[in-house]
Amino acid sequence: MESSVRFQKKMIECSLLEKDRGKPFRPGDRLEWIPEWDRDKCIRCGLCYVYCPDGAVYRMDDGFFEVDKDRCKGCGICHRECWFGAISMAEEE
Numbered sequence: 001m002e003s004s005v006r007f008q009k010k011m012i013e014c015s016l017l018e019k020d021r022g023k024p025f026r027p028g029d030r031l032e033w034i035p036e037w038d039r040d041k042c043i044r045c046g047l048c049y050v051y052c053p054d055g056a057v058y059r060m061d062d063g064f065f066e067v068d069k070d071r072c073k074g075c076g077i078c079h080r081e082c083w084f085g086a087i088s089m090a091e092e093e
């Protein structure tokens with residue numbers, strides 16, 4: 001099964017909520033998911049930057065975007081909001 005499909009299935013199962021239930025979920029307390037950008041699909045609109053709830057998306061000098069792994073929690077909002085499908089969620093090693 002493709003990685004982003006597995007990610008969406010996990011979210012439907014509410015694993016993000018269940019794993020840390022009752023505990024604060026801080027930026028960087030990531031599950032096993034991390035966003036990856038596909039530059040060939042990205043039009044540098046900045047929506048992923050706007051929608052990230054933890055300020056974990058940053059803009060690089062060339063106008064493309066990347067993730068700050070120390071802040072990202074793996075929620076996948078950037079992946080969901082990217083209207084060009086330029087962000088996929090990858091399972092971390």
Ligand code: SF4
Pocket residue numbers: 037041042043044045046047048049065081082083084085086087
């Ligand atoms: S939302 Fe998608 S197309 Fe827009 S800057 Fe982010 S990755 Fe690129």
Ligand code: SF4
Pocket residue numbers: 034035051052053054055056057067071072073074075076077078079
């Ligand atoms: S998965 Fe995307 S939206 Fe969620 S915290 Fe990480 S960079 Fe931000």
